[in-house]
Amino acid sequence: MPAPQTLTLRRPDDWHLHLRDGAMLADVVPHTAARFARAIIMPNLKPPVTTVDQATAYRERILAAVPADVDFTPLMTLYLTDNTSAGEVTRAKDSGIVFGVKLYPAGATTHSDAGVTDVRHTYKALEAMQTAGLPLLVHGEATDPAVDVFDREAVFIEQTLIPLLKDFPELKVVFEHITTADAVALVREAGDQVGATVTPQHILMNRNALFQGGIRPHHYCLPVLKRERHRKAIMDVLAEGHPRFFLGTDSAPHPKGAKESACGCAGIYSAHGAIELYAEAFEQAGALAHLEAFASLNGPRFYGLPVNEDRITLVKQDWEVPGEYPLGGETVVPLRAGEKIGWRLG
Numbered sequence: 623m624p625a626p627q628t629l630t631l632r633r634p635d636d637w638h639l640h641l642r643d644g645a646m647l648a649d650v651v652p653h654t655a656a657r658f659a660r661a662i663i664m665p666n667l668k669p670p671v672t673t674v675d676q677a678t679a680y681r682e683r684i685l686a687a688v689p690a691d692v693d694f695t696p697l698m699t700l701y702l703t704d705n706t707s708a709g710e711v712t713r714a715k716d717s718g719i720v721f722g723v724k725l726y727p728a729g730a731t732t733h734s735d736a737g738v739t740d741v742r743h744t745y746k747a748l749e750a751m752q753t754a755g756l757p758l759l760v761h762g763e764a765t766d767p768a769v770d771v772f773d774r775e776a777v778f779i780e781q782t783l784i785p786l787l788k789d790f791p792e793l794k795v796v797f798e799h800i801t802t803a804d805a806v807a808l809v810r811e812a813g814d815q816v817g818a819t820v821t822p823q824h825i826l827m828n829r830n831a832l833f834q835g836g837i838r839p840h841h842y843c844l845p846v847l848k849r850e851r852h853r854k855a856i857m858d859v860l861a862e863g864h865p866r867f868f869l870g871t872d873s874a875p876h877p878k879g880a881k882e883s884a885c886g887c888a889g890i891y892s893a894h895g896a897i898e899l900y901a902e903a904f905e906q907a908g909a910l911a912h913l914e915a916f917a918s919l920n921g922p923r924f925y926g927l928p929v930n931e932d933r934i935t936l937v938k939q940d941w942e943v944p945g946e947y948p949l950g951g952e953t954v955v956p957l958r959a960g961e962k963i964g965w966r967l968g
């Protein structure tokens with residue numbers, strides 16, 4: 623039997639990750655640290671990470687959960703509010719541990735109630751970010767409840783993102799977890815000012831996965847999965863090797879019971895097999911040659927950081943994902959629970 627196909631990549635980074643806090647950290651950090659050298663850590667804790675002091679303390683708690691035999695660097699972010707001051711932005715840049723500021727429109731998603739009620743309230747902070755060269759990381763969904771849930775990204779682009787890019791032409795913006803052809807077009811046209819992260823779920827699944835034989839709470843995330851034509855538009859731009867799209871899992875663990883509920887939380891856990899899942903998606907699209915740039919080169923270039931020097935190896939071999947992983951005394955149901963992933967870490 624011939625040896626299975628292998629793929630060696632410069633070690634990747636995850637440019638959008640939820641690690642949570644407390645007892646959950648010890649369960650989720652090792653999954654990410656086994657694959658990625660660095661990750662941009664989302665600040666939507668309760669209470670949110672709004673100051674450099676909070677980010678510094680959170681960073682220490684994350685580092686304490688990194689296994690002794692691996693190197694992993696958390697890249698911290700601040701949670702933008704209507705009250706974020708220009709001074710806090712400058713302190714963030716000077717700290718050397720904060721790499722972005724996250725915009726959650728208030729009410730858009732998990733723990734976003736402290737988010738921004740009107741982008742105009744944040745203009746002082748955005749000005750300071752533009753001056754300091756600190757990127758704005760955007761959850762791009764309109765929050766008006768009258769807007770159809772599948773149209774929220776497209777409406778956000780028109781109503782909020784395009785005006786914001788005009789008002790701050792030097793501000794670097796990461797359009798996080800894009801889900802639509804509209805977002806792909808915006809990023810293509812915006813030029814070097816805008817990059818985008820792409821999750822594994824938004825290139826492996828379309829919205830049918832939410833209703834496959836019944837309602838599937840573990841496929842529910844925000845922005846919600848979209849139609850096939852949108853999934854294809856995202857995969858097509860990645861298969862082209864476009865340099866401003868990069869890996870950001872949005873891995874977002876919630877306890878099983880909080881997902882399998884009458885009002886289930888948004889979030890898909892993918893840290894246990896993230897780079898393997900992307901390898902599957904790129905392979906299906908005949909685009910494995912572009913996986914390394916997406917996973918390991920485009921993100922550092924956009925953030926102005928060095929690339930990683932070590933390598934990982936992926937082996938084309940099925941493995942079965944457990945039904946659950948421990949999560950701080952409870953459990954999380956991972957993406958592909960009880961099913962196979964076609965690539966494994968070497």
Ligand code: DOR
Pocket residue numbers: 640666731732761842843844845874875888889890
């Ligand atoms: O599905 C999501 N889960 N989308 C988000 O924007 C937040 C995340 C979470 O924190 O659970």
Ligand code: ZN
Pocket residue numbers: 638639640664872874
């Ligand atoms: Zn997220």
